[in-house]
Amino acid sequence: MTQETNWLEKIQETATFIKEKVGGEMPKVAIILGSGLGGLVNDIDVKMAIPYGEIPNFPISTVEGHKGQLIFGNLGNKYVMAMQGRFHFYEGYSMKEATFPVRVMKAIGVKVLCVSNAAGGMNPNFRVGDVMLITDHINLFPEHPLRGKNFDELGERFPAMNEAYSHRLADMARSIAKENNIRLMEGVYVGTQGPTFETPSEYRYFYRIGGDAVGMSTVPEVIVARHADMEVFGLSVITDLGGEGIFVDVSHEEVQQAATKAAPVMAFLVKEMISRIDEV
16 A cells, blocks of 8 residues: 555545544534634534544644644534644644645535634735735745645646635625724735744745735645635734834744734634635
């Protein structure tokens, strides 16, 4: 048995474990609770929480502020699956390991994926604490999550990325923000390996190539989700600023503080949007 075939079987093994553990109908909507969305757990009527350590083949999150469990429950009028704690390439995981949960989501029947993250803003119109609707991304990771043998049952060899982030869901978020007088920024997310924060020159570079915000996650997960034909919606909380003539020294603790401040807005947007998703 090849290593890649074994990886495919691990996806099925993990999906089977979750289906048997949770029982009943599986959710069609999944949320990756990155920075800024952790508090959304408090709005979920939790039916079951499974620590990552109990799930076959799952990695364990090592980042401070990132818990590690899968949550199943009702968020408003929708039954959802929430991933509390994600896996980053900079932690030492391979791309296949870091995106493994997204493969499992697809295998249990998820059709819509909501992602969130903390990001540094380069757009001069951004302020710390802003929420940015991700309209597209630029992938600057040194490894690609789809490298290697392609399994047709998971997705096509060369998936299109012209609509990595759903236009339908983005329009929905814009409407919600307008109806509720929410300052919702929009922009392109640049994904980098990390774990260092950006130098002033890197900020300028990312902005000049078309980026509005930069972070160390999300892009690999979105690529795998789109490969699996899942619809994707993404939000970034702007936790620090850099770029042309702007540079603010930042620490991991300050990023967490800014994300916490923006959390209510992000949570409201996600809750409202999920409640309006009918076609899944």
